[in-house]
Amino acid sequence: MPVxxxxxxxxxxxxxxxxxxxxxxxxxxVRLPGxxxxxxxxxxxxxxxxxxxxxxxxxxLIEPLxxxxxxxxxxxxxxxxxxxxxxxxxxxxxxxLLGLMDITIQRNAFGRQVDSFETALNVPVLAAFDPANPPFxxxxxxxxxxxxxxxxxxxxxxxLDSETIVAARQxxxxxxxxxxxxxxxxxxxxxxxxxIPD
Ligand code: GLN
Numbered sequence: 001m002p003v004x005x006x007x008x009x010x011x012x013x014x015x016x017x018x019x020x021x022x023x024x025x026x027x028x029x030v031r032l033p034g035x036x037x038x039x040x041x042x043x044x045x046x047x048x049x050x051x052x053x054x055x056x057x058x059x060x061l062i063e064p065l066x067x068x069x070x071x072x073x074x075x076x077x078x079x080x081x082x083x084x085x086x087x088x089x090x091x092x093x094x095x096x097l098l099g100l101m102d103i104t105i106q107r108n109a110f111g112r113q114v115d116s117f118e119t120a121l122n123v124p125v126l127a128a129f130d131p132a133n134p135p136f137x138x139x140x141x142x143x144x145x146x147x148x149x150x151x152x153x154x155x156x157x158x159x160l161d162s163e164t165i166v167a168a169r170q171x172x173x174x175x176x177x178x179x180x181x182x183x184x185x186x187x188x189x190x191x192x193x194x195x196i197p198d
Pocket of ligand 1: 045046047048049050077078079080082107108141142143144
C-alpha cells in the first residue's frame with residue numbers, strides 16, 4: 001500500500017488528505033525533511049507559492065524535495081505547480097523553485113477580473129477511471145497557466161482553449177493550474193496514484 005505525502009507548510013493540504021483518505025490511501029503531512037523518508041509520492045498543494053517556497057527554504061526542504069522528485073511521483077497543484085517548475089514568470093524576485101519539471105509557468109495569469117472561476121475541462125487521460133469520461137469541473141483560484149512545455153517528453157493533459165495549457169505530465173511529475181481537491185471528483189487523484197510504480 002503506497003504512502004503519499006502532502007506538503008503541509010501552507011495552503012490547502014487538508015483537502016488533498018481528505019481525497020486521498022477517501023481513496024483508501026495512507027497519507028502523511030510533511031513539514032520536515034525526515035518526513036519525506038519512505039514516501040512513494042508527494043502532493044504539493046495550492047496556496048501561495050512565495051510562502052511555500054520561503055518555508056521550504058527555511059525548513060531545509062529544497063534539496064530533499066529535489067532528490068525525492070528525481071525518483072518519485074510529485075504532483076503540484078496551482079501554487080505547487082509553480083514551485084515544481086523549472087521556470088516561472090511574474091514570480092517574486094528570489095522566489096525559490098524546485099526546478100524539477102520542464103515547464104514555464106506564469107503566476108497569477110488570469111488577472112484580477114477573473115480571479116477565480118470554474119470550468120469544465122476535457123481531459124482524455126481520465127477516461128482510464130470512467131469510460132464515459134465526463135468533463136472535469138476544474139476550480140481556478142488566482143491560478144497560473146503553463147506558458148510552455150520545454151522538453152519533448154512533457155505531455156499536455158488539458159487546455160482551457162487552443163492555447164492555454166492547464167495540466168501537464170513529465171514522466172512521474174504532474175502539474176495542474178487548478179484545484180482538483182476542491183470537488184467531489186477524484187479522478188485526477190486516481191490518475192496521480194497511477195503514476196506510482198507497483
Ligand atoms: N496565486 C498563487 C501563487 O502565486 C497560487 C494560487 C493558488 O494556489 N490557488 O502562488
